[in-house]
Amino acid sequence: MPESQAVTIVMIEDDEGHARLIQKNLQRAGISNAVRHFTDGTTALAYLFDPADGPTVAGPALLLLDLNLPDMSGIDILAKIKGDERLHRTPVVVLTTTDDQREIDRCYDLGANVYITKPVNYENFADAIRQLGLFLSVIKVPEAGA
Amino acid sequence: MSERAAPAEGAVSAPVAESSGAGVRRIGGIITALIAVGLLALLAGGALAITALRAGEAQAELVRHTRDVEALIASIGIQVERSEGARRGYLIQRDPRFRDSWDLAVRRLADELPRLEALVGDNERQAERARALGAMVSDLQQIDRQSMAAIDMGLVQQALSAFASDRSADLLRSIRALRLEMADVEARLLELRDRERIETLNSSYAILAFCALLVLAIIAATILVIRRYTAELARSRDSLHRLNTDLEGVVGERTNELQRANDEIQRFAYIVSHDLRSPLVNVMGFTAELESARQPLENLVAAVEVRAPDLITPEVRLAVAEDLPEAVRFIRASTEKMDRLINAILKLSRDGRRALAIEKLAMSAVVEAAADALRHPIDDAGGELVVDKLPDIISDRVSIEQIFSNLIENAVKYRKPERPLRIQVSGRVAGQRAIFEIADNGRGIDPKDHERVFDLFRRSGTQDQPGEGIGLAHVRTVVWRLGGSIELDSALDDGATFRLSLPLRLDVE
Numbered sequence: 001m002p003e004s005q006a007v008t009i010v011m012i013e014d015d016e017g018h019a020r021l022i023q024k025n026l027q028r029a030g031i032s033n034a035v036r037h038f039t040d041g042t043t044a045l046a047y048l049f050d051p052a053d054g055p056t057v058a059g060p061a062l063l064l065l066d067l068n069l070p071d072m073s074g075i076d077i078l079a080k081i082k083g084d085e086r087l088h089r090t091p092v093v094v095l096t097t098t099d100d101q102r103e104i105d106r107c108y109d110l111g112a113n114v115y116i117t118k119p120v121n122y123e124n125f126a127d128a129i130r131q132l133g134l135f136l137s138v139i140k141v142p143e144a145g146a
Numbered sequence: 147m148s149e150r151a152a153p154a155e156g157a158v159s160a161p162v163a164e165s166s167g168a169g170v171r172r173i174g175g176i177i178t179a180l181i182a183v184g185l186l187a188l189l190a191g192g193a194l195a196i197t198a199l200r201a202g203e204a205q206a207e208l209v210r211h212t213r214d215v216e217a218l219i220a221s222i223g224i225q226v227e228r229s230e231g232a233r234r235g236y237l238i239q240r241d242p243r244f245r246d247s248w249d250l251a252v253r254r255l256a257d258e259l260p261r262l263e264a265l266v267g268d269n270e271r272q273a274e275r276a277r278a279l280g281a282m283v284s285d286l287q288q289i290d291r292q293s294m295a296a297i298d299m300g301l302v303q304q305a306l307s308a309f310a311s312d313r314s315a316d317l318l319r320s321i322r323a324l325r326l327e328m329a330d331v332e333a334r335l336l337e338l339r340d341r342e343r344i345e346t347l348n349s350s351y352a353i354l355a356f357c358a359l360l361v362l363a364i365i366a367a368t369i370l371v372i373r374r375y376t377a378e379l380a381r382s383r384d385s386l387h388r389l390n391t392d393l394e395g396v397v398g399e400r401t402n403e404l405q406r407a408n409d410e411i412q413r414f415a416y417i418v419s420h421d422l423r424s425p426l427v428n429v430m431g432f433t434a435e436l437e438s439a440r441q442p443l444e445n446l447v448a449a450v451e452v453r454a455p456d457l458i459t460p461e462v463r464l465a466v467a468e469d470l471p472e473a474v475r476f477i478r479a480s481t482e483k484m485d486r487l488i489n490a491i492l493k494l495s496r497d498g499r500r501a502l503a504i505e506k507l508a509m510s511a512v513v514e515a516a517a518d519a520l521r522h523p524i525d526d527a528g529g530e531l532v533v534d535k536l537p538d539i540i541s542d543r544v545s546i547e548q549i550f551s552n553l554i555e556n557a558v559k560y561r562k563p564e565r566p567l568r569i570q571v572s573g574r575v576a577g578q579r580a581i582f583e584i585a586d587n588g589r590g591i592d593p594k595d596h597e598r599v600f601d602l603f604r605r606s607g608t609q610d611q612p613g614e615g616i617g618l619a620h621v622r623t624v625v626w627r628l629g630g631s632i633e634l635d636s637a638l639d640d641g642a643t644f645r646l647s648l649p650l651r652l653d654v655e
Contacts, residue, residue, distance in 0.1 A: 017428030024435075068420070097423045100416070100496075118427050121485075122434040125427065 008055065009035045009136070011064040012044040012077065013095075018118070022064065022095070025126050029133025033062075041072035045080065048087065056086045062136065065112075067096040067103065075106060082111035093132065173375040177368060184364035191357030198350030205343040211265065212336045215272075216329055218262045223325045225251045225258065226283060230318055233290045237309055240297055248290065255283055266328075269335075275328050279321060286317045408498070415495035419488045426481055426488070433477045440470050487603065490616040494602070494623055502542040502627070504652055509536035509582075512543065513571050516551040523558050529567025536573035537580045540651045545624045550584070552621045553644050557586035559611050562639070579630075580650050585643040591636045599634070607638075628652055 009026075013019040019037050026035070038044035047054050048061075055061035063081065067074035074096065081087045091113045096103075099117045107115050116132065119125045229251035236244035259280045266272035289312050296305035447466050451458050513533050517524075524531055531554070539546075554569060561567040565587060573582040591599055595606035602619040625632045629649045636642035 015424055015428065017431065018424070021428070021431040021435075068424070097420050097427065118423075121482075122427075122430040125431060126434070 007033055007136075008059065008061045009033050009064060010044070010048065010055070010061050011035055011037045012041065012069065012074065013037065013064065013066045014039045014069050015066070018066070021125070022129055025129035026133045026136075028126075029130040029137075031133040031136055033136070039070075041069045041074070041077055045077060048077075048081065049084070055090060061090055063090055063092040065092055065094050065096075067094060067098050067107075075103075075110065078107060078110050078112055095132075173371060173378065176371050177375070180364050180368045180371065184361055184368070187357050187360040187364065191354060191361075194353045194357070195350065198346060198353070201346045202343060202350075205339055205346065208339050209336060209343070212332050212339060215262065215265050216332045216336070218258055218265065219325055219329045219332065222255065222258050222262060222279070222283075223322070225255045226286070226318070226321055226325075229255070229287070229290065230314065233294060233314075234309075236294055237297060237305060240302075245294065248294070252287055255287075259283060272328060272331060275324055275331075279324050279328070282317050282321050282324065286314055286321065289314050289317070412495045412498045415491050416499075419492045419495070422488050423485075426485060429477065429481050433474055433481070436470070437474050440466065440474075443470075486614055490602070490614055494616075494620055497545075497548075497620065497624060498627065500544070502545065502652070504540060504542060506540050507538060507543055507546060509538050509546075509573060509580075510534075512546055513550050516547050517554055517571075519551060520554050520558055524567065524569070527558065527561060527567045529558070529561065529569065531569040532571070534570070534572040536571070536582065537575045537650070539580050539648055541628055541648060542652065545628055548624055549621050549646065552617045553584045556617060557584065557588055557642070559613075560607070560642075561586070561588040575650065576647075578650055579647050582646040582648070583643055584646075585641065587641040590638045590640045590642050591634065592638045593636070596634045596636070600632070 009031075011019060011022065013022065016039070019039075023035060023037075036047065038047065049056060065074045065077060069077075074094065078092055078094070081090055081092060088111065092111070094107050094112045094115045095118060096116075097118050104115050114132075114135075116128055119128060229248050232244045232248035232251060235241065236248065259276075263273060263276045263280065266276050293305045293309055293312065296302075296308065444466055447458060447462060510533055513536060517531050517533060520531075550571070554571075557569045558567065567587065569584065569586045571582065571584050573580060575581075589607060591606050598604045599606050600618050600622045601615075603615040604619075605613065605615040622632055625646060625648070629652055631647045633645050633647075634642060635645060
């Protein structure tokens, strides 16, 4: 198995439809990594910082993060990850409907690796996810805790 | 601050101003009345003083007249005594000097007696006495002449005996008595007139004193009223000042509230448009999924039709070939439209949140630049665009460019194909504002739609041009934000003129 196969994709997305569409398009792009889906920030954070099977212990992860979550802003999660010694190298892809320049700037300031706006046009959306899948298939993710 | 505060302050200040105005008018009336009374008193006093003076003069004249009469009476007495003395001397010594002395006295009497009669002519009884006196003097002179004539003829004895028996001594006594009586009457008259004069003088003094007192009282009252008036003025000035200060506070507060409300609306628009987008992503996404699911279905129907055609009912065929694609098409078109509308709202809200950068704008150049981007379609339409000399303003460049390019673009878009397009941009300064006009000769806008065209998503006229009805709504929002206003002057088929009123200098807190 190549190293990229071991990367767990952690998707924090409160909209079930969006999550389903993302998953489908990732599969179509040939991405077969394990996907952990969370619909709220609290349980996602619990998983991320849980030493038993979370990325802090069990291996590298890649985060797909929506900013509009019911219990907190995705920006808080981003700040927590980038501020954590064990997780700050984890690639974070912000995938959200918000296209406000200030939000985008803030995410990059906090250390987001990629910021993608969800296009309403489905073809564009599917394209974006597939390209993300291609991207995911080639990037190297640092080892957890390294 | 971009939004206008509705000027409701007039309603607040009006009652105060009105009541103090009434007070001021009332006091003004009182002062006028007091000054009028004072002037009248002075006039009356002056008139009385003049009357008193005239009366005094008349009385002085009368007194002098009386004194003249008295002097004349005395003089007549002396002349009578002298003439009598001269006759007697002549009788005794026959010296011609006595005769001359007698003649002199008689001449004087001839002068003085008529004068006395004339002087006392106003007093019937004194005049009677004067005439009696004259008659007696004349009698006496007659006797004198007879006796002196007798002496001249040498009839001395006869003259002397005549003297002893004639009435001259009686006449002389009567003359003396009458003279004294007349003098007495005149003296009494003088006393009376003197008393009258003093009385008149006293009453004049009293009137003058009263007038002086009145004037003093009026001056005192006027000073009092003016002081009260001044105090009231100061009070109303203070309250006006307070009110003005409060007003500034009130306006500031309102502006802040308005700004907060505006911010709230912008935030709301932003959140809503984002939250609306989310479900739209799903609708579009799963519609696409549906569409892609149709392909295998179609294949299946085709395969079944070959192997077991009786399984395919017309409904199945219709559903796969027409109903499904049609439903998907409509869902798509609607979602796309919805996306455009949401994007429009987003754009408006974003423009509203953009920070304004105030700078001096050479308006002719700014408008030319905005028009240049549209030269191509204008030239294609065989039209022309004229930009007059425009007044410069201090404002936000991006907003101004948005306004003008939107309006010029509209003029191009809604031209009347039958006539060559002509667009004219003109401007002038009116007080603290600049007025710009963008006039075209296009299809125009029905007057009933003049308000409507500025509303979001609302359009007017034949719908033959692409667009969502956002342009003018956007223009109006931007104009308002720049502290301006926009109005429209147009009739169907008769071109349109958009009139912008913008502050010459935009202040942003």
